[in-house]
Amino acid sequence: MVTVIHQRKKCIGCNYCAEIAPDRWRMSKKDGKSTLIGAIEKKEFWIARIPSHELSENLEAAKACPVNIIKVN
């Protein structure tokens, strides 16, 4: 399992993560920020455990994020 962490509050809604890893990221129509699917919030950090076959596209999403708010461990 891999952990993905998203500082959602800082998202500027560029849409890159949702383009790159559409199974894990979705643009919220409510506030225009991206949402990490299956994540739970801990003090403004959204954390999701993802299967390892999703690793590469989420690493790519983290790399693409212009405000560096996605961490994949």
Next chain:
Amino acid sequence: MKGKVELMAPAGNFESLMAAIQGGADSVYFGIEQLNMRARATMNFTLEDLPEIARICKENGIKSYITLNTIIYDHDITLMRNIVEEAARSGIDAVIAADHAVMQIAKKNKVAVHISTQANVTNSETVEFYSSFADVMVLSRELSLQQMKNICNTIEKENITGPSGNLVKIEVFAHGALCMAVSGKCYLSLHTTNASANRGACVQNCRRKYKVVDIEDGHELELDNEYIMSPKDLCTLPFIDRLIETGISILKLEGRGRAPEYVKTVTTCYREAIDSYYNGTLNQEKTADWMARMDEVYNRGFWGGYYLGQELGEWTDASGSKATTKKIYIGKGNNYFSKSGIAEFLIEAYGVSKGDRVMVISNKSGVTETVITSMHVNEEGEKDTAVKGDYCAFPLDVPVRTSDKLYKIVESENAAPAVNTINPNAIASW
């Protein structure tokens, strides 16, 4: 005869908002959440701040405008609509828009629209096109004074009116950072870090040093200036009379990302310059004084932008500010004795001495500068110096709160101010 031009100042946070009011702005503009050209800034206001901003502006008799001028995607529509609706409810005076979706939704909500410089209005036909949506339009920053004048004349001659029924008003940038690309339409930041300037996320690649390398033989080309893409800051003070006489109605100051003391200084200088123009007392001595004051706050050196029609090539020679002074954090507010007008601060870094020039930045009272003439430290009575850990008290005109911060103003390493290249007598060549 047209009325006096409106002076519009930037407000990146409550401190700057108060500083703009202190400086004598007629109006302020600010961003909310991520849909504005300073989306990356951590200090953006939130939707919940809107009623408070509107209240402060109304109380102080100034207008408030909200920037909603990024590229808008489908997933942004709800947030954008919420912002427009909240702006309408709160009594914000207008929305600054570049995307047609924003214009349409603002129109539906009966919120006045200003066309952003991001829409690149460069001719009178475009003014007429947007006039069914907006009463105010910001011209592209790349026009010359003559081109501005022609647009203003055409509006009058052809009676181009906005939704209010009045003639369309033209707004131009008077001061602040310039872009190497046509007003924000730049892809550099997007290509290097996926951070789109058009989504307010510019990482300012243009402000860095570069060298040019010949790929074939590896030779590095020698350049006079390594900051080959970083323009100096726009400054129109030395020719503000000519700018006003083009027929424009609003002068906008750039700088939502800059510090409150910057906002106060620049707004004050332009306020005095505009007032001097209208009472016929504008002169070179005053201009020299304003320029010296503006040299003290963040700047990359000044030039007249594209307004005077000069050739391109006014690049700065430093990565950051050429300001002649800088502020150093000293401590925070602790108490205010209103009867005696004494402010007490807790010193958290460095120290202060009698004779120091200090500045208090507050989200309630903006920016207050003073020179410490007498000082009490702890319970020890009058002293000349206070150090870290001390409680230090000195006279101050405005009340101090615990959220207020005390700074010392010192000369920066830039001993000499930037060489400014503004020739007010230059003739527009295109």
